[in-house]
Amino acid sequence: MKKLIKKINEDKLLYILILPALLYFIIFHIWPMTGMILAFQDYRIIGDNVWVGLKHFRILFSSPAFFNVLRNTVIISAMKIIFFFPVPIFLSLLINEVSNPKFKKYVQSVIYLPHFLSWVVIAGIWITFLSINGSVNQLINFFNLPSVEFLTNKQQIRWVFVFQEIWRSAGWDSIIYLAAIMKISSAIYEAAKIDGATRLQQMLYITLPQLKSTIITVFILNLGFFMNAGFDQVFNLMNDSVISVVDILDTYVYRIGLVNGQYAYATAASLFKGIIGIILIFTTHFLAKKISGKGLW
């Protein structure tokens, strides 16, 4: 015991060094985490909150508005998993085929850029991009088709989110696959070349199978964020004409919580979201482990 105290005393400075980070985690992360208990209470401005058990969840699950929001979240996320998820893989395979180093550098420099733009800037660029005079409508008109008002169109708006996500993140997300491709031993390719494998065959039978575990890991992580569906996108492109098809859990929590001030009810909705997220990540992890023998941890 004395030795322990002496050791701690010797390392005093080390504890001081970690103190700012630790305080930050405790105050801004762990404290609000424990605050999720508000989901089972009624919020009081003065005095202690009152315990109400599952009241907010009962209201939540009997509210058609909540189910609409849940539906939108699932649909938008599912669309992204199906149509966004494969794009970075495809992109990394394409980039890997480029032999000219200058062109490769150019492509990488450009496609990583949108990841560093703020969501507001992206919204601004896309509002112009999709406007009547924007390039997309110019292209549509070129083929003699009528212009589309993408941002106020219930049929199109969810696709706008999918394409915006591809535009912003596909390049950046391809980095993880490119890094994995680089780790593949060149001896395998040499052997395949001797056997007369074409580049396409090398891509399909060497590169892609070698990427399997990376693909599974990224997929599980994505599923863990399934209930997010892209708050910033929706928040910045939402308007009255499309709100019924784009309002997701996070925008709903923001609106009923911070705009309407129903703190406890909104917390119940976000706790529900968090629990589904955790269930999803554990389920997919064990499924992946069963199927491929490799999970997230």
Added chain:
Amino acid sequence: MKIKIDQLIIYGLLFLITLTMLVPILNIFALSFTAPDRVAEVKGFTIWPKGFSLINYQVLLNNAMILKSLFNSMLITIIGTAISLVSTAMAAYTLTRENLVGRKFLMTVLIIVMVFEPGLIPEYLVIKEIGLIDSYWSVILFKAVNVYYLIILMRFFEEVPKSLIEAARIDGAGHLAVLFKVLLPVLKPAMATIGLFYAVFRWNEYFRASIYLNSSSKWPLQVILRQFVVLDDTATMLGANNLLSYNEAAQLNFEALQAGTIVIALVPVLLLYPLILKYFTKGTMDGSIKH
């Protein structure tokens, strides 16, 4: 010959993909420099201004609100990045010391922070509780230490040869000297990368600023930009001073003004971007060439 065609398709496809990113951005630049009366001529594929004009920037940079928000953004970004970088580095140093009593507990805290996100409302209530609502600190301290960056930095610290640290220790260097005079100089590229990521995050942050900061005089540029571009608040865009000094205000084009604001918010990121590429993707790109 067949291989040539494959390559042609791949190069062509990748070039088209880069155009979908470059053209909309260049289009915004073109729009912002276009003379107000010629904005209608600027179509989606226009990447060069029609009738060069600086009027949009004159109006925007004479708007006291925009100037104040630029100042706020810089303040939040610079102080926030400094705090983040220093506290992340110090934490990474402690966590990579062997035989540290309580290391396991500290690592558990990191994992909890990584796995569980606190909800928006409890987070807001904590900020309120500690009196940070409408204070710059609410935005400066939001996500002050990114656990992922901390763990990445720990990996870098672990890779520094132990002999280097031991030699310094034998020479009588304390922990602070080892951290600031031995480790950080060696890890300059890693620190630069993480610092740039923190800075870009801070510069781009808009949502917490819009819910934590009530006074519009404290808003960072991104919040003002959202006001203009997303919420179409044209009155703020012109600014009270401008309405008086420009009686041609009626001739201004709001689309072009919006584009100008986007450019102002975009330029700092574009200036940092080459540095990001230099430090972060160096390994990725150089490595990819050899294959």
